[in-house]
Every structure is written in structure tokens, then in C-alpha cells.
Amino acid sequence: MNQIALNKLQQLISGSKRTLILSHQKPDGDALGSILALSQFFKTIKKEHDLFAVGPTSSSFNFLLKEEKIYTDPLNLALENYDLIFILDSGDLKQTGIEKQLKNLSSAIPVVNIDHHQTNENFGTLNFVFPESSSTSEIIFNLFKIFNFAINKKTATFLLTGLVTDTSNFSNPATTFSSLEIASHLLNLGAKMNEISVNVLKNKSLPTLKFWGEVLSRLTENKKLNMVTTIITADDLRSTNLDEEALEGVTNFLNNLKGAKVVLVLKALEPGKIKGSFRTTTKEIDVSRLAKIFGGGGHQKAAGFTIEGNLIKMGNSWRVE
Template sequence: MTAWSKIMSLIQDYQQIILLLHEKPDGDCLGSALALGLYLQGEGFQPLIYHPEKINREFSFLPGQDLIKYYTKQVLPEKPVIAVDCAAENRLLYTLPQNVPIINIDHHQSNTFFGDYNLVEPEAAAAGEIIFRLLQNAQKSISAEIATCLYVAVATDTGYFRHSSTTAETFFIAGKLLNYGAAVDLIREHLFEKRPFKELKIIKIALDKLQFAQEKRIVWTALSYEDLAANGLLNIDTEKIISLLRSVAGVQVALVFKELEPRKIKVSLRGKQGYDVNLLAQHFNGGGHAQAAGCSLEGNLKESVNLVIKKTADLLEKL
């Protein structure tokens, strides 16, 4: 039985299917969920992508936006759930329903296998790769709209094919998606030629607060709630910042600390070959991939930074 056949066997008796995103969904998470939702819609289901937070408008150009529903109740209704690109149940922002199928589709090494059916492939460069292979085994062909969503999923999670997770399979899938009609001109326009001014503003603040350790093998910046709130930057993504820091010659580990609320801190971690930041993230109850991971902390920003940087240095010394 193929993975697609298994999923169909679990949801075939239901009309509405809930698709879940992780907190602060990125291009892979959102693109993969939209692609799967559009395909399920074409199969006669009523997919609902639930999320309790405002979603980054960076990806508002993607097809299928009408599938996204702002759902604020903590407990989900008794309908099958497909979690996409979510490593652990605590990243879903909801309490999962009982007595219905829970399907977990993900590519993180740290996945906790919380589903009744777990399609977890850590070797995949993106959740979009898994969704692509899944739909390849389905009956209908992939539409141009679905291809556009999946291309964004794969491209963004591989750093536009720059990360070490990129494989020959990744390029093969990207080529197939182009053949299916992925709108690369539209993608380029929105992701590279329509950047918000606030993104430059947050980069400036981040660079002003740049610090190094371990002979510049570690670089980090810490963005306080006060600075972010004062400049209207709380909802601005920091992916460009972490990529910029990681690109510095000699740096092995880059970190961005973002205080989303007073004493609630999101930490983004990026490493180069030879340093597994997933191990560092797991030490603080987070997770991810070898070269890209994250965690959340509660406490004083300065103290939290010192704690994580010390642990980063300790692990770096063991290499």
C-alpha cells in the first residue's frame, strides 16, 4: 500500500479534513499545506487549514488562500487532522481531537511521531518533497497551482537550493514542478522583488546589535521586545537575518534571539557543515535539522542569550 493509499483509507469516510501548520509557518509549511489542501479539494474533500495566528503576508500570493481559516478555539473539532511540517505536537498550537485519525507528515530529525500514521522522512530536504512524492502516487496530475505552492515549499526550505540538504532529488523535483507549470516569475516577483521596507529596518537593528564569540566562530544578535514593538517589527520574519549571519566567513554557528513577547524568546539556529545545531536546540527542548533548528525560551533576554551562547561554545569546543 502506498503512503497516499494509506492516507486515503484513513480519511475516506470524512468530508472535512483539518490541515495544521506549525507556529510562525514558513514557506515550506504553508506551501506544502496549501498544495495538499488544493489536491484534497480536487478529490472532493473540504480541507480546512486552521491557524490561530496571523500568517506572514509574504506568502499571500500563493494559490489556495481561501482554504486558510482563522480558528481561535484551543480544542479542535472531531475531524481528521493532517499536520504538515510539524516536528512535535506542542508546535501545533491546538489540542488534537480524540477518536479521529491524526496524520503526521514531516521531515525533521526531531519528529516525535505523534500521529496515528507518521509519514516522516528526515532525508527529505523539505516537507514539500514528501508532499510531491505523495501526490505523484495519487490518481490525478499535479496542477500548476499546486506546483507553484510546492516549488515555494522546496525552494525556501533549501535556502533557494543553497543548503547542504539540497540533493539531486531536490533538483529533479524542482524540474518536474516547472514542467507542471509552477509560476516562477510570480514567485520571483513576490519573494525577491517586493520586499517590505520593514525587513530592511529589522536587518539594520539586528546588525547594530551583532556580537561574536569563540574567535568569531559564533555570531549572534538579540532583538528585544521593546525594540521590535517600538518599530512595528514583531511580525517581521528574521530568516534573512539568520542567513546573512551564517554567510560570514569563519562563522560556524549563527543565532538570532527574537523576544516575541516580554520574556518569551524564539531562538533561530543555523550551522555550517560539521556542527549539528539540532543537538543544541534539543538541549533547550527545541529541534529541527542538523544545519537549521530552533527553540523557545522564557526568561530575561540577556540571561537567555548568555545561557545559549555558553552552551553553543561548549559544544563547539567538543568538535
């Protein structure tokens, strides 16, 4: 890490009277893990601070929030009350859900951008952007090491949650030597791996798994394109009484498929809108280029797009209208 930037960061923190630490909206395990861990650091050095992320937050993460308070309502947020703002795990300001407020922010209030997305726009006064890191939690761990901050059990669990979720339980390409090494350190420091896996991974209800079964039974193969597709509609969620959270993981689960080069999940959850998610595990295909054809984007191995239209059932098949 750049020493000048690190010195500046230390100056900003020690000079701050009230800091805001925020992440992208609908925070995932890494967003929550990294802001909660940073909060522990601020608590230890006795610095006043608040946490913020536009909701909703998945109930799977309630186990992290027993003693922590994260504000979620942008209407009650007054950025001018803060003299330092950290934005974590957000590639751009739009992802925070409070883009307008941040764009109108006085330039006197410094913004520290800490992130691992390749597409990060370096919007901060200070930018700690490391696309080679598995997660923002990994970057926070490295910062703590530099700051000689003694990571307690609670902080270790926060950070490990970020690593576990962003690496899909140490199975996706973000899993590297350093992410495994840091995970091992965190376990040594008392991180509760079992609590994380019970809450975040082994948390599927029976109706959710039955619903996954339905989605899996709809898989169709296009041999020419070497692509497997499935669809999910708003009716599916309505008839099973499930919310969108139940869908999380089914796209990643399809990555276990052997033989197909590309998996495409089409979701028609809002009228007139179809969202597509591409996944691939092969090196030769860059799905962000496929998504671009439909006006979307993303990463080489995971990308998505949104198009206008509705999915109409025609006998055994579906068409976009």
C-alpha cells in the first residue's frame, strides 16, 4: 500500500470528530463485514462514528448485528454532520443508493474509497482500490495489520464473513493464496467459521430448496451455443410465498454444472423488465462481453444485463415479448 496515502489516512482518522462509514445498498456479507470491522477499529480508538447502508439487509446476517447498529434510511441521513466519510465495497457512487447526496457533498469533507471491484471509479479523496483482493474485508484486514490493530474475535468473524461470501465459500476464482492465508489468520484469532456457515451458507428453508428444484427442472440446453438457461418469474415467488432472497445462490449453484460453457438465468420479477445473469467457469469465455451485447456488463466470469420485455409461456418453452 502507498505510504503517502496511508499517512494521509491516519491523519484524516485522527483529525475526525465524527466519521460516517457506509457501504453499497442491499449490503452483502463483504459490505457488512468490512463496515462492521472498521467500526470496531473506530470504537477501539474511541472515535465517534456511524454506520450506514441503504437496506434491505438480508436476515441471514442478523447474527452479525446483535450489538451493532447500521442506519438504513437515506431520508434521515445528514452527510453534513460528518467530517470524514468512508465508502466501502462500492465500485461507484450509484451503488451506495445515495449518489445525489454524495455528489452534492461539500469538497471540504474527505471521502475514503476502499474497494476491490475492477470497475471502481476512484471517486475518493483517497482511494484504496485493490482488484486482486478477494474482498473489501481482505483490504481492511491488511490495513489493520499496517495499523497494528489487535483484531478481536468479533472483528475476526466480521472479516471472515466477507471473505467467505465473496469467495463463495472459498470456491470461486477470488480464492487466492492470500485470501486463504488471511482466513487462516482470522480463524486463529477466533473467528467463528461455524456460525458464519450456519447462518450464511446452510440457511436454505425447505420451500426455498423446493423452489430451487423447480428452477433446476426448467434448465434447457442450447447445444449450439453450449449454454444452459433457466427462468424465474414473479409468479414463482408469489405462488411459493418467497422473496427475492430465496433466489440468491441458485445462479452460483448452477456453476457446478459440468459441460456447459455458459449459464444464463433470466429473471422476470418486475413487469416489463427481464434481468439476465451470465456465469461461466471457463477461461475462454468473457461473459461481460456477452452481457454487453444486451447493454449490461460485469466481470469476466459473472455478468448481467436488464432488457425490456415480458416472459410469456408458450407450451413447453418461453419467449420474450
